[in-house]
Amino acid sequence: MMVCYSLITLRERRPDLDRRFTVPLFPYLPWAGIVICIALSLTLFELSPIAWFTALAWIGAGIVIHYVYSVPQQEELAAQERPILLEEIVAVTEYSVLVPVRDVGQAYSLSKLGAIFAAVHQGEIFALNVVRVPRALTISEGRFFLQRGRTVLDVAIRQGKEMNVPVHTMLRLGRNVGQTIMSTARQRGSNLILLGWPGYSASRNVAFGSVIDLISTNPPCDLAVVRFRKPWEPPERILLPMRGRGPNARMALEMARDIAAFYAMPEHGSHAIRIQPLHIITPRQRPEDREAFYTNVKRLADELDIQVEPLETEASDPVSGIVQATFQADLVIMGASSQGI
Numbered sequence: 001m002m003v004c005y006s007l008i009t010l011r012e013r014r015p016d017l018d019r020r021f022t023v024p025l026f027p028y029l030p031w032a033g034i035v036i037c038i039a040l041s042l043t044l045f046e047l048s049p050i051a052w053f054t055a056l057a058w059i060g061a062g063i064v065i066h067y068v069y070s071v072p073q074q075e076e077l078a079a080q081e082r083p084i085l086l087e088e089i090v091a092v093t094e095y096s097v098l099v100p101v102r103d104v105g106q107a108y109s110l111s112k113l114g115a116i117f118a119a120v121h122q123g124e125i126f127a128l129n130v131v132r133v134p135r136a137l138t139i140s141e142g143r144f145f146l147q148r149g150r151t152v153l154d155v156a157i158r159q160g161k162e163m164n165v166p167v168h169t170m171l172r173l174g175r176n177v178g179q180t181i182m183s184t185a186r187q188r189g190s191n192l193i194l195l196g197w198p199g200y201s202a203s204r205n206v207a208f209g210s211v212i213d214l215i216s217t218n219p220p221c222d223l224a225v226v227r228f229r230k231p232w233e234p235p236e237r238i239l240l241p242m243r244g245r246g247p248n249a250r251m252a253l254e255m256a257r258d259i260a261a262f263y264a265m266p267e268h269g270s271h272a273i274r275i276q277p278l279h280i281i282t283p284r285q286r287p288e289d290r291e292a293f294y295t296n297v298k299r300l301a302d303e304l305d306i307q308v309e310p311l312e313t314e315a316s317d318p319v320s321g322i323v324q325a326t327f328q329a330d331l332v333i334m335g336a337s338s339q340g341i
Contacts, residue, residue: 001037004030093166095123098190098221099156100130100181106196107152109228111159111167114194120258124166126190127156130180131173178214185220192222199227222251234263234271235330239311241278241322243289245296248335250304253277255333257306276329279312280321 007023007030023029045052097114101107107127114125129149149171160167168188174180185193193215201209208216212225238256242249256275263271279293294310301308315321326332 001034001041004033004037093118093122093124095121096126096168096188096190096192097123098126098128098181098185098188098193100128100177100193100195101152101156102129102196104152104155107155108159109232110194110196110226111156112163112232113226114192115160115163115165116262117192117255117258118165119163120261121191123191124168125156125160126168126170126188127153127160128170128172128181128184129153130177131171132177133173133175176214178211181211182215182218182220190221192224193219195223195225197225197227199229224255233330234269235259235273236271237274237276237329238331238333239276239278239325239329241280241318241325241332241334243279243293243296245292246335249296250300252333252335253300253304253306253308257304259331260306274309275306276309276311278322278325279310280318281312281314282317282321 008027011023011026041052095118097118099107099110099114101110111125111127117123118125129152131149153169153171157167157169170184172180172184181193184190195212195215197208197212208225216223216225238259240249240252240256242252253275256273260271260273260275263269263273277293277297279290281290290312293312297308297310311325313321313325315324322332322334
């Protein structure tokens with residue numbers, strides 16, 4: 001009965017954990033197991049009450065042992081294997097952009113982009129380097145990787161100073177990089193996660209990679225996956241393929257607004273960036289879809305107080321239309337789609 005109850009509780013409270021097995025008809029099958037166990041227990045009480053009292057005695061003894069011996073041991077072990085090797089906080093802010101960085105190149109590009117969103121919202125960059133510790137080593141033995149992670153975080157600190165944004169850094173050990181990033185974001189209350197993507201995946205069974213796929217399944221906050229084709233520069237045109245509705249459309253426009261607002265500041269060059277929502281006209285499209293696009297885009301632009309230049313292009317399918325339009329853009333921001341690009 002407790003196994004079935006634990007199964008239901010863990011699946012609801014920790015959906016991000018790596019599961020070694022699947023449960024058909026969840027949660028109905030575990031609930032059926034609980035009901036059957038209760039029925040068997042009632043039957044056993046009628047046959048032998050002594051068995052009930054013996055079981056209760058063993059349960060009580062287990063609870064006592066747990067709190068008297070196991071809990072102190074767990075606390076002592078946790079103190080010895082603290083996963084956070086290094087943490088530096090410059091200032092406490094309400095808005096935090098979590099930037100997990102793997103190497104120096106990724107730290108340079110992602111920190112620069114993260115600083116833009118942090119500056120507009122008067123927040124911080126939270127640069128996180130996760131050192132994956134193999135199972136052959138203990139967590140404490142992973143501390144030998146401290147210097148390598150420190151070098152990566154120093155790059156993020158320099159980018160923050162150049163753009164006058166406070167940088168919160170953390171070097172953390174973990175068995176699973178994706179789960180460590182998610183738990184850190186939850187614990188620190190991050191508002192946005194920026195994940196770098198090289199443009200390819202190592203396996204056909206994943207969309208972006210094991211880390212990004214895991215986090216995107218149940219993200220603890222807003223999530224943006226970034227692909228850099230060249231070193232970051234102020235864009236002149238930001239293209240936003242969208243239908244004009246849904247949370248992805250709003251978030252894409254908000255990110256474009258923040259980038260445009262940052263570079264419109266005199267200290268950052270007073271650039272006039274064009275924000276261009278894109279509508280793809282396909283043979284299957286209905287006339288009312290086009291009208292809904294312009295109506296929704298105008299509504300969102302008015303709510304966010306930004307100037308936009310809606311575009312439209314004809315194509316046989318949305319993917320072809322988006323790819324064709326991107327040749328004239330410096331930056332593309334789009335929400336998750338059911339079709340791959």
